[in-house]
Amino acid sequence: MQKSTYLCPYCFTEHKRKTLYFRCRNKRCKPRPDKELAAYNGKAPELRQICFPVTRGSRFSKLEQANCPECKETTSTLVCPNCHNTLPSHGRRNKQMVLSMVGAMDAGKSSYMAVLIRELKRHIALGIHGAASFMDESSARDYEERFLRYLYPWIGTEPSMRIPKTRSCLYKGNIISANRPILVNLKLNKEYETIFRRRMETMNYALALYDAAGEDFEEEGIMFTLSSNLIHSDGILFFIDPMKIPYVRNLLDKELIQGAATSKLWSSSSADDILLRMEKLLRSKLGIPEQEKIKVPIAVVVTKLDAIWNLLPAASLLRKESMHLKEGGFVRQEGAEIQEEVLALLYEWGEIEFLSHLYADFTNVKLFAVSSFGNNPDQYGRLQHPKPVRVEDPFLWLLSENNVVDLI
DSSP states (O other): OOOSEEEOTTTOOEEEGGGOEEEOOOTTSOOEEOHHHHHHHTSOOOEEOOEEOOOOSOTTSOOOOEEOTTTOOEEOEEEOTTTOOBOOTGGGTSEEEEEEEEEOTTSSHHHHHHHHHHHIIIIIHHHTTEEEEESSHHHHHHHIIIIIHHHSOOSTTOOEEOOOOOOOSEETTEEOOOOOOEEEEEEEEEEEEOSSOEEEEEEEEEEEEEOOOGGGGSSHHHHHHTOHHHHTOSEEEEEEOGGGOHHHHTTSOHHHHHHHOSSOTTSSOOHHHHHHHHHHHHHHHHTOOTTSOBOSOEEEEEOOGGGGGGGSOTTOGGGSOOOHHHHTSBOHHHHHHHHHHHHHHHHHTTOHHHHHHHHHHBSSEEEEEOBSSSSOOOTTSEEOSOOOBSTHHHHHHHHHHTTSSOBO
């Protein structure tokens, strides 16, 4: 049954579906400055076609179209009444799921998100009996400009390039723009049994994936200001950069470390610092008392697995191909074995404070290790084309925790 309210994936204000605004799409209709959209984007107001509410129709009607009060042309473009961002048409009818990326500078958040979306559209969705596509033109354009043209160039054998650093939402202490999510529609075919026969049902999920610059996690006040996606998250991916761990750095070649890091290794907060800020934020915003654990699923992801490949035991399960997609869900046993292996690595590397805080404050935790690229950039930032390792694992676990895919 369709919910009567809709959560805007941009500003996170909740509205009754019948109170959403329309925007005229007739280019001949006189445009006017859109102050609400400008405030969201942190820019001066630009001219846009009029936004207007709809007052006609009964409360049971599905208002899919409306006539512009200025030019009388019909429009089906819905926008959020608060921020005036265009809302995806089929996204309004899908079940919503928010996934947030958290981690220090250069931890691999953007790299993971870039490769995950590509793998989701090409392989992961097929493995879980479905299909994935961008929910709107804005998400497709943002993905191409921020990620695709760097990681997957199509001119001959031209090498991939490192993704540019994610832009902070702040400039000189002021918020200049909001983090726009990339919205993905995930359509799954689910089979279930009735008394008389097996039936197939198609389920649609609106996934909102949020990335952020590592600088935006550096101070508690900044995190509290930019926390809307975190407090509405159905799952959090928390990234740990092994290059920032002294024990690991002492075991690796200097050239390998420099290739795997784009920022100064001492220039950002530790994983433990960021975890404590996030825990404090979630407790404050969600009203969770200290004596209770936070229930939002958190996938802790050790990145740059290719850089620490030689540090893994010869029989490491991390060296083997993931079984989750072959089974069409998240395999409980393999997840448990990976959890134990990554836990042992973090203990060996001296991340005891991080682990103690993690398990003390969160009730639903899973540990993973991935390589988004499968290879290390050279001194010029060039890569071989990405050959990701286990990027699907934490994503599928979060889907299973939200009852989107089966726990096998």
